[in-house]
Amino acid sequence: MTEGIRLLARESSMGTVHAELAERLNHSSEMIYAWRRGEHLPSVEIIETLARIFVQKGRADLTWTNRFLHFGSYGSSENITTLLRDLFGEDALREKFDLTSSTQNELVVAGTEDGQVHGLSFVPIRSNDKPLERRMDRSEHVNPHLPLATYSRLFGATEYSDRLQQHLTVESGSSIISIEGIGGIGKTALADYAVRQIIRHGTSFHDLLWVSAKQEYLTDTGIVHSAQATAQINVESLFDEVSQQLGLSDILRLSLPHKIERLTVQFRAKPYLVVIDNLETVADAEGLVPWLEKMARPTKFLLTSRQHVPALTTVTPIRLQELGQNDSINLVTHTAQEKQIGSIEPERIYDLVGGNPLAIILTVSQMQFLPADTVLRGIQRGTTEDIYRYVYWKSWSVLTDHARKVLLTFPRIGDQVDWQWLTMSEEFSEDDLRDALQQLIDLSLIQPQRGANNDLIYTIHRLTHTFLQTEVLGWK
Amino acid sequence: MEVDWTAYQLARYIAEGERVLHYLEKGDPSQFFLERALTLLTTYLRIPENVSSDQRLQEVMSRLAQALFTDIWPRGYWHQILRWWPEIVAITHKLPDPTLRVKIIQQLTVIKNNQGQTEEAIEMVETLVASPDFDGLSSSDQANLFHHLGVCYVRHGDYDKAQATLTECLRLSHTHNHWELESYALNQLGNLALSYGNFDQARQNYERSLNILLKNDQANDLACIAYQSLGRLFVFQKQFEPAIPLLEKGVAIRRRWGEQEGTATNGTYLAIAYLECGRLIEAETLLTEALVISKEIRHLRGMALSHFAFGRLEAKRGNISQAVDQFNQALEILETSPTPSLELQVLWGILPQLLRIGQFVAFFSALGRLGRNVRQQKLGIMTIWRLLSARIGWS
Numbered sequence: 001m002t003e004g005i006r007l008l009a010r011e012s013s014m015g016t017v018h019a020e021l022a023e024r025l026n027h028s029s030e031m032i033y034a035w036r037r038g039e040h041l042p043s044v045e046i047i048e049t050l051a052r053i054f055v056q057k058g059r060a061d062l063t064w065t066n067r068f069l070h071f072g073s074y075g076s077s078e079n080i081t082t083l084l085r086d087l088f089g090e091d092a093l094r095e096k097f098d099l100t101s102s103t104q105n106e107l108v109v110a111g112t113e114d115g116q117v118h119g120l121s122f123v124p125i126r127s128n129d130k131p132l133e134r135r136m137d138r139s140e141h142v143n144p145h146l147p148l149a150t151y152s153r154l155f156g157a158t159e160y161s162d163r164l165q166q167h168l169t170v171e172s173g174s175s176i177i178s179i180e181g182i183g184g185i186g187k188t189a190l191a192d193y194a195v196r197q198i199i200r201h202g203t204s205f206h207d208l209l210w211v212s213a214k215q216e217y218l219t220d221t222g223i224v225h226s227a228q229a230t231a232q233i234n235v236e237s238l239f240d241e242v243s244q245q246l247g248l249s250d251i252l253r254l255s256l257p258h259k260i261e262r263l264t265v266q267f268r269a270k271p272y273l274v275v276i277d278n279l280e281t282v283a284d285a286e287g288l289v290p291w292l293e294k295m296a297r298p299t300k301f302l303l304t305s306r307q308h309v310p311a312l313t314t315v316t317p318i319r320l321q322e323l324g325q326n327d328s329i330n331l332v333t334h335t336a337q338e339k340q341i342g343s344i345e346p347e348r349i350y351d352l353v354g355g356n357p358l359a360i361i362l363t364v365s366q367m368q369f370l371p372a373d374t375v376l377r378g379i380q381r382g383t384t385e386d387i388y389r390y391v392y393w394k395s396w397s398v399l400t401d402h403a404r405k406v407l408l409t410f411p412r413i414g415d416q417v418d419w420q421w422l423t424m425s426e427e428f429s430e431d432d433l434r435d436a437l438q439q440l441i442d443l444s445l446i447q448p449q450r451g452a453n454n455d456l457i458y459t460i461h462r463l464t465h466t467f468l469q470t471e472v473l474g475w476k
Numbered sequence: 477m478e479v480d481w482t483a484y485q486l487a488r489y490i491a492e493g494e495r496v497l498h499y500l501e502k503g504d505p506s507q508f509f510l511e512r513a514l515t516l517l518t519t520y521l522r523i524p525e526n527v528s529s530d531q532r533l534q535e536v537m538s539r540l541a542q543a544l545f546t547d548i549w550p551r552g553y554w555h556q557i558l559r560w561w562p563e564i565v566a567i568t569h570k571l572p573d574p575t576l577r578v579k580i581i582q583q584l585t586v587i588k589n590n591q592g593q594t595e596e597a598i599e600m601v602e603t604l605v606a607s608p609d610f611d612g613l614s615s616s617d618q619a620n621l622f623h624h625l626g627v628c629y630v631r632h633g634d635y636d637k638a639q640a641t642l643t644e645c646l647r648l649s650h651t652h653n654h655w656e657l658e659s660y661a662l663n664q665l666g667n668l669a670l671s672y673g674n675f676d677q678a679r680q681n682y683e684r685s686l687n688i689l690l691k692n693d694q695a696n697d698l699a700c701i702a703y704q705s706l707g708r709l710f711v712f713q714k715q716f717e718p719a720i721p722l723l724e725k726g727v728a729i730r731r732r733w734g735e736q737e738g739t740a741t742n743g744t745y746l747a748i749a750y751l752e753c754g755r756l757i758e759a760e761t762l763l764t765e766a767l768v769i770s771k772e773i774r775h776l777r778g779m780a781l782s783h784f785a786f787g788r789l790e791a792k793r794g795n796i797s798q799a800v801d802q803f804n805q806a807l808e809i810l811e812t813s814p815t816p817s818l819e820l821q822v823l824w825g826i827l828p829q830l831l832r833i834g835q836f837v838a839f840f841s842a843l844g845r846l847g848r849n850v851r852q853q854k855l856g857i858m859t860i861w862r863l864l865s866a867r868i869g870w871s
Contacts, residue, residue, distance in 0.1 A: 240771060249764045252771070253786050255805050401479060408485055412492065414515040421512055424495055455508075472481055475524055 048083060055087045062088045153334060155357075156327030157190055160318055164194040167316060168273065168300055169204075174316035175296035176289070178279070178303040181320030186357075187304040188212075190320065191275055194302070198273070205300075206270040209245045211238055212277035235288050239263060242274065264295045271298035279305035289315060322355035331357060335364040339442070344372060352379040353387060358463060362391045365444040369398045392467040395443050402428060403436040407445060410460040411468050418457045486533060489520050493536040500543045510547055514556060517541055521563050534567045538576050545583045550735040552773035557587045574609035575617065582624055590737065592776045592813025594632045601625045619648040619657045626664050630671065631777075633816035633853045638668055656698065659688040663705055671817050671853070673862030675713060682706045700729035704742045711749050719749045740766040740778045744785050751789050759789055776813035780806040784822045791829060800829050807845075816853045823849065824864055 051068055054060035060068065065087060069080045085093055160179075167173035179187045195208060239259050243251035251262050267274075279285050285305070292301050293314050309315050323331065332346040344367065353359045366375045379390055399407065405427065409417050422433055437458065440446040446458045470476050496513045499505060505513070520528065520537050528534070541564045549557060561584040568577035581604055585597035601624060604610060610618065622645035629638035642664050649657035666681030686702035689695075703726035710719035723746035730738035743766045751759035763785050770778030787802035803826035810819045823846045830839040850860060 237771070240768075244768075249768075252764060252767055253783065253802065253805075255801060255808075258801065404479075404481075405484070408481065408488070412485070412488060412516055412519050413512050414519070417512070418508065420509075424492070424499075426491075473485055474482065475522075475527060 051083065051087065062092055154186075154189060154193060155331045155334070156323045157186070157193065160190055160320065161194055161197070163318055164190070164302075165197065168194060168198060168302065171298065173300075174314070175299070176292055176301045176303065176315045177318060178305055178309040178315055179318050179320065180305050180308055182306065185320045187306075187320060188277055190318075191277065191302055191304050195273065195275060203273075204271060205273045207246075208273045208275070209242055210275045210277065211241045211245070235291075238276065238288070260291055260294070267295040267299035268297070271300070273300055273302065275302045275304075277304050279303045279309065280307045285309070323357060323360075324355060325350055328353075328355045328357075328360060331360050332364055335361050336367070339365055339368050341367045348376060352376055353391075354384070356384055356387065358461060359384075359387050359391055361444045362395055365442060366391075366394055366398060368442055370394075388463060388467070389471065392464070392471065395445060396472065398443065399439060400436065402432050403439040406433065406436040407440055407460075407464075408468060408472070410446075410465055411473065415462070415465060416457045416459050418455055420455075422458075482527065486523075486528065486530060489516070490530075490533050490536050492516055493520075493533075493540045497536075497540055497543055500547065505547060507551065510544070510551070510553075513540070513544055514548060514553065517544065517564075518556075518560055521560060531571070535571055535573075535576075538564055538568050538571060538580060542576060542579050542583070549583070549587065550733060550737070552736040552769070554587050554591065554773050554775070557584065558591065561587070574612050575614075578604055578609055578613060578617065578621065582621060585628070586624065589628050589631060590775060590777070592815075594628055594814065598625070598628045598632060598634075601628060615648055615652040616654050616657065619645050619652070619654055619661075622648065623657055623660050623664065626661070630664060630667055631815055633671075633814075635668060635671060635853070638664070642668065655688050655692050659685040659698070659702070662688070663701055666705055666709075670709065670712070672855075673859045675709065675862070678709055679706070682709060696729060700726040700738070700742070703729075704738075704745065707742075707749070708745045711745060711752070714752070716749050716753050720746070720753070723749055736769050736773050737775055737778060740769040740775065741781065744778070744781050748785050748788065751785075751792055756789065756792065759785075763789065776809050777815050777818065780809040780813065780815070780818060780822070783809065784818065784825065787822070787825055787829075791825075796829050796833050800826060800833065800835070803829065807842075816849055820846070820849050820853070820863065 047069065051060070051065050054068070055065060062084065066080065066084060069083065081093070164177065164179075167177050179190055181187050195210075198205070199208070236256050236259070239256070240252055242263065243249070243259070246263075246266065248262070248266070251259055254262065266272075279288075285307075289309065295301075296314070303309060303315075309317065328350045329346040332344065332349050336344045336346075341364065344364065349360065349363060353363050363375060363379070375394065378394070379387065396404065406422065409422065409425075413421060422428075422437075423430065428436065437446070437448075440458075441448060445464055446460050449457055449459055493516065496516065499509065500513070517537060517540055520533075541561065545557065545561075561580060564580050565577070565584060568580050571577065581600055585600050588594070588597040588600075601621065605621060605625065610621070613621070622641050626638050626642035626645060629635070629641060642661050646658060646661040646665065648654075649661060662681045662685035666678045666685065669675075669677035669681060682702055682705045686699060686706065689699040689702055703722045707719045707722035707726060710716070710722070723742060726742040727739060727746055730742055743762045747759040747762035747766065750756075750762065763782055767779065767782040767786070769775075770782055783802045783806035787799045787806065790796075790799035790802055803822055806822045807819065807826070810822065823842050826842055827839060827846070830836075830842060855863070
């Protein structure tokens with residue numbers, strides 16, 4: 001939220017009412033500065049009060065306030081709509097947002113793949129902030145094992161999601177389901193979405209367990225052929241993690257056969273939903289499946305994997321594909337709205353770019369800086385790799401040198417960089433840095449997210465990382 | 477004019493490497509910062525060799541690795557050190573200053589030794605000591621290397637070599653007034669005496685080590701090493717009352733430091749003291765924590781020690797088959813991470829339990845392994861008698 005609040009604060013001349021804000025909000029002037037600098041996250045109550053003050057003083061219209069509440073992680077879409085209705089009235093809302101449109105029925109989540117937004121079909125949250133759903137889910141105490149999600153909107157997932165729900169919620173459904181697809185396609189997002197849906201709609205599962213292996217990328221070979229992950233977790237560690245989540249610490253000390261025996265008893269006695277994310281990073285993943293078969297029913301296992309899980313009859317695969325035409329066009333339109341780009345030709349973009357979600361988002365984002373014709377003129381339908389190469393070079397050409405330098409921090413520091421690290425550099429002023437970050441965010445080359453301590457961090461997609469490494473630096 | 481992005485990127489590696497060094501010297505970096513710094517180092521190592529051959533860059537990154545080690549190994553980044561330090565060693569061979577190379581190799585062997593790759597660690601350190609580089613080291617660095625080699629020998633059961641090496645470390649550090657290394661050498665000599673069952677000698681060495689640390693205002697810091705050793709000795713001698721406060725102090729300091737291995741090891745000794753005093757629930761909690769930590773950092777000896785202690789706990793509760801299962805897990809781990817002195821204790825722990833549940837084949841198998849262990853450690857009859865009559869002990 002911090003970058004977004006800062007930007008909006010500037011737009012609304014928040015600074016000019018600084019002292020008054022401090023007084024009315026009963027917070028120190030330093031605290032207000034800290035919010036504006038992005039060092040602290042105001043509470044939901046403060047966000048609401050700020051919105052009311054700005055509207056009352058005539059400094060904020062409906063669009064601005066809507067963005068402000070989203071940036072401020074005010075709460076669920078319903079909460080935001082309620083407050084906006086209170087501040088501006090029902091008619092203004094209807095006129096502005098066309099509340100009867102079908103977009104209301106879209107899935108209102110998207111997710112991350114290995115900590116990255118994009119993939120299957122999802123639009124990164126427009127704001128520079130903590131995603132809406134995170135706060136919502138925290139407040140609902142959904143499940144302590146469920147990782148924080150970075151959610152915006154998920155397109156084209158309905159069919160996959162329905163199939164998943166069928167298996168997961170019906171007793172006779174498959175007990176082991178694997179979501180498979182290339183890196184960045186949205187496997188984790190889909191698993192996450194399915195789990196949240198189950199929780200929200202009531203569940204017969206006794207508990208949810210989510211195990212995710214950490215990954216370490218070692219090689220980059222081409223733009224699309226994303227880096228290979230090394231095995232970092234063995235089967236025993238995986239069962240240890242499951243045991244800890246179950247609160248059965250005494251299992252930890254048992255030998256592997258005894259562990260499996262105890263877990264089998266546990267999982268056969270009560271229905272659990274166990275998600276094993278990034279199965280391909282588990283050493284001897286093939287050897288794991290037979291044990292899962294032994295433990296399954298009534299417990300169900302949901303796996304995500306870049307590689308095809310061995311074709312055993314008991315494993316039901318769900319293979320994620322590129323987006324179809326309609327979903328791609330919806331994604332184009334949605335991204336354009338998010339980026340506040342006026343005139344676009346969704347069909348033409350789809351014809352040229354195809355159904356690669358990240359390529360679509362990058363292409364549309366460029367239209368904030370370049371005329372649509374200029375962006376699209378050079379794109380030739382070709383291999384996915386060719387399209388990405390062209391799109392990335394186009395984005396690179398738009399960037400200022402400051403923004404390029406900030407972007408090149410990522411190949412050095414990894415897929416996450418925090419504000420503190422960036423300010424360590426002596427080569428940018430704070431304003432230059434903020435401008436560079438904003439440009440990178442606008443072009444969807446980086447994503448702002450919240451780290452473990454609620455600190456603002458910036459993340460980069462693996463494909464962007466690989467482009468910098470292999471194309472810009474030529475380090476193959 | 478278009479920027480040369482490759483040159484820019486290499487220049488940033490140097491600038492950020494130096495900046496990180498500056499921050500590390502200021503002390504107490506956050507984990508997030510350390511992870512970013514480690515990534516800076518590892519991404520540098522992935523740059524094609526023909527691009528990254530600049531000597532200044534190589535030196536900065538080698539210095540960065542050396543400085544980072546101090547902060548990351550206690551936090552359990554062992555896997556990463558084992559993965560990347562050999563490449564740093566290769567780079568340091570291109571640098572003129574041998575000190576850096578020696579230190580990086582020593583860091584790598586610390587982890588190798590802890591991971592059970594003791595023979596490999598010994599070979600690497602022996603090569604260093606015999607190399608011309610050794611003569612160019614300061615007396616402090618030389619003493620440090622002797623201490624480390626001594627630790628490896630003790631772990632491997634080469635007690636004669638350990639005695640000679642640690643004595644040399646003690647002489648050097650005492651002569652040049654390196655009090656910290658002197659106390660470490662005395663501590664290891666105490667461990668060596670303990671391995672022979674010379675409890676009085678062990679206690680003398682531990683107390684001398686503690687006095688040096690206390691004299692240098694380390695009561696709430698480095699003295700935890702001596703607290704742990706003395707506490708363990710008291711447990712060995714079945715003096716649980718004085719052992720517990722010492723071990724509790726040791727654990728508290730290790731926790732405050734965030735030192736993973738020390739927290740687990742010291743915690744296990746404390747757990748054993750607790751269980752011998754009938755405080756079984758406290759013991760179980762500590763042992764579970766120790767096992768979790770040891771597994772996380774892949775500290776095989778720590779895992780074996782925890783299973784050994786769990787075996788004692790189960791035996792205390794009368795769960796004989798579970799006790800045997802725990803001892804067997806310890807023995808299995810010790811096959812890949814040999815620690816003869818610990819293995820001896822585990823074997824001594826499992827033998828009566830195997831008899832009680834009538835597993836005679838396993839009993840004779842364990843007895844055979846015990847014989848091989850005694851021969852490997854070259855233990856005399858009196859030493860064996862002293863050690864086994866104590867009945868509980870561990871390396």
